[in-house]
Amino acid sequence: TELCLAMVAIQAAGEGYEVYVVTDASGGISPEAHEMAVQRMIQAGVTPITWMVFSGELQRDWARTATTPALGENLIAHGGNVGTSLLWEAQLLAAKPAQNASVGV
Incomplete structure (x- = not known):
């Protein structure tokens, strides 16, 4: 984070x-180094986001069915x-979730 990003x-x-x-898709040599780099970028006018926000912004809305x-x-x-x-929600709507999808982190 502190160099390449x-x-x-x-x-x-x-x-x-x-x-x-995308702050949670990068890392520094330590958690402190990562956080200090993020703070430095914020001070320079950079906006931090997370991967989930990024994916949501790419999708924009659920009407874009090709990528949902x-x-x-x-x-x-x-x-x-x-x-x-x-x-x-898919279960409540009696919809089929994505094939081969399993809950996990």
């Missing part, structure tokens, strides 16, 4: 780009309580 993100923000970093199965599978497999809630 922060240096590029800070440079891009300095050049006027709107920069978002893949997103659903990803949320079920890696989204913790969000995946569990998605399976529960």
Whole structure:
């Protein structure tokens, strides 16, 4: 985080780009190094987000049906309580959840 991500993100923000970093998809040499790099990027105008927020922004809404199965599978497999809630809602709606999907973190 403190080198590969922060240096590029800070440079891009300095050049006027709107920069978002997926903070839970990177890591530093220690938790403190990671957190200090994230704080430094925030001070430079970079917006931190998480992988789940990023995937949701790519999807935008559930009406984009071409990509909802893949997103659903990803949320079920890696989204913790969000995946569990998605399976529960699918059961309530008597819908079929993604094939081969299992709840897990």
